[in-house]
Amino acid sequence: MSLTVDKSLLNQVLAIAEDAGKAIMTIYQQDDFGVEVKGDNSPLTAADLASHETIVAGLSKLTPDIPILSEESDDIDWPTRQSWTQYWLIDPLDGTKEFIKRNGEFTVNIALVESGEPTLGVVVAPVLETAYLGGKGLGAEKVKDGNSTTISSVTPSQSDVWAVVGSRSHQSPEVADFLTKLPNHEMVAMGSSLKICLVAEGKAHLYPRLGLTSEWDTAAAHAVVLAAGAEMVDAETRLPLRYNQKESILNPFFIAASKELLTADLF
Ligand SMILES: Nc1ncnc2c1ncn2[C@@H]1O[C@H](COP(=O)(O)O)[C@@H](OP(=O)(O)O)[C@H]1O
Ligand SMILES: [Mg+2]
Secondary structure: OOOOOOHHHHHHHHHHHHHHHHHHHHHHOOOOOOEEEOOOOOEEEHHHHHHHHHHHHHHHHHOOOOOEEEOOEOOOOHHHHHOOOEEEEEEEEEOHHHHHHOOOOOEEEEEEEEOOEEEEEEEEEOOOOEEEEEEOOOEEEEEEOOEEEEEOOOOOOOOOOEEEEEEOOOOOHHHHHHHOOOOOEEEEEEOOOHHHHHHHOOOOOEEEEOOOOEHHHHHHHHHHHHHOOEEEEEOOOOOEOOOOOOOOOEOOOEEEEEHHHHHOOOO
């Protein structure tokens, strides 16, 4: 069965992501949630797992034939993944470090990837009560307090101070070096996929991620930013970021910005 990306599918996926957000909030509100350290040294909480279970149950019911790759069930070999033309790529709790710090800057990410391209994405920030949605041919929107607004990326004019967004918990020397080459700019620190969403809604002009991420960290917000008129490119080749093209699940270093800014050859 092949899925059609439409408004109805987007809303059904939003409902699943919101349910996952509720499961996370039940744990967020507890005085003491346990934190484990995973094999890759990253933190894991009961909230990551509760969100994972909720999303897998919801998507399996919605689309029983479409495979799911989650940060919390990533043990699927490359020959199997390589055969997928359509799959759900999810990060049940992106920004686990921000969750543990209780600063609200974490998200639930659900993306549909088709032939390497993220064609539908939902990013929910449960504490901020905000959702970002986007789909190919559907545009991008932000839903806050039940109100939906259309969002689009913005290109800075020559006199604008560029708003550049970067990770709150994972800085890199490469980003520090990159910033020295930019025109007048200010840096905003933010956790999780919210950085890409800030580019999608025009609150940030540029997000240089010159550090490691995995494909589930970016796919959902990537679909939103594409629908908002921006792009995410490999920082070296400047080609659009693609998914499920290789055995490693790691993304190359990348840059997110409006298409116009990326083609202006200013950095
Ligand atoms: N060295 C590394 N290798 C792979 N992914 C990394 C990484 N350092 C950070 N990340 C990813 O960056 C995400 C957090 O992004 P940010 O720093 O922008 O808030 C983490 O998501 P999780 O919180 O889902 O594990 C983690 O997957
Ligand atoms: Mg993540």
